[in-house]
Amino acid sequence: MFIQTESTPNPATLKFLPGQSVLEMGTADFPSAEAAAKSPLASRIFAVEGVTGVFFGIDFVTVTKADAVEWDHIKPAILGAIMEHYQSGAPVLEGEQAASGHAEHTGEDGEIVDQIKELLDTRVRPAVAQDGGDITFHGFDRGVVYLHMQGACAGCPSSTLTLKMGIENLLRHYIPEVVEVRPVAA
Numbered sequence: 001m002f003i004q005t006e007s008t009p010n011p012a013t014l015k016f017l018p019g020q021s022v023l024e025m026g027t028a029d030f031p032s033a034e035a036a037a038k039s040p041l042a043s044r045i046f047a048v049e050g051v052t053g054v055f056f057g058i059d060f061v062t063v064t065k066a067d068a069v070e071w072d073h074i075k076p077a078i079l080g081a082i083m084e085h086y087q088s089g090a091p092v093l094e095g096e097q098a099a100s101g102h103a104e105h106t107g108e109d110g111e112i113v114d115q116i117k118e119l120l121d122t123r124v125r126p127a128v129a130q131d132g133g134d135i136t137f138h139g140f141d142r143g144v145v146y147l148h149m150q151g152a153c154a155g156c157p158s159s160t161l162t163l164k165m166g167i168e169n170l171l172r173h174y175i176p177e178v179v180e181v182r183p184v185a186a
Contacts, residue, residue, distance in 0.1 A: 001086060003079050008062065008132040010156035013053075014071060015132035016061045018082055022092055027134040028056040029150040040090040044081040050074045055133065055151030056092065062132035062151040112177050113140050119174055120147075124167055128153050135167070143179035145171060159183070 004017040028039065031053050036042035042054040045061070050069030055062040063078055065071065085092075117137055128135050133153030138146040147167065153159050160183075168181040 001083055003082055005075070005079075006132070008152035008156070009158045010064070010131075010152045012067065012155065013062050013064045013132060013152040014075065014078075015152065016063065016078065016082055017059065018061065018086060020086070021059060022056045022061055023058050025058065027058075027150065028093060029134075029154075030054040031154075038095060039093050040088075041082070041085045041092045044085050045078055048074050048077040048081055051078070053151075053154070055154075057129055057132070057134065057151070060129075060132060064152070064155070109140055109177075112175060113137075115175050116140060116145055116171060116178070119171060120167075123170060128162070131156075138184045140178075143177060145178055145181045146184045147181060148184050 002019060004019070006015040006017065008015050028042075030036040030039060030042040030046070033043070033046040036046050036054060039056075041061070042056070045051055045054050045063055050066050051063055051074065052066050053064035061082060065074060120135060120137055124135055128149075131152050133149060133151035133156070135153065136148045136150065138148050140146070147163065149156075149159050149163070153162070156162075163181050163183055168178075171178040171181060
């Protein structure tokens, strides 16, 4: 098994590509070791000292490290943990499937919300997945779109710029009712 790694815009996060499926659909975010209890793969990765976050996409794993730790010191152990997991035959997630990144929204803004979700799915999510992250829709209220950034995008120095200059401009261009995009915590 050959696992490729790619840097992300977030220097504290690396993207690992195991060359096979990680999740069948959606994403899974593990911001702590406790949250990783339902995932044998995430639990193995959190066992590496210095790991502070794990995120799964369809074909990648992003790992966030503590600032005091150097990638050169923990990268081999993370690669080993991913390889051991795939050789064990254990599932990536136990029980529930991954999140699809969709919050339900009905009412008078339903059509606008559908347009926002469509643009996020077709234009934004593929781009942030390239950087080892994901973005989920959390709501729309009085012209403000609330989004949650995950994986490499969470805590990335350029995430505010991505939200404001990229996503906000895109949504405002296609949907005049959108006036602002704001991040939310999970």
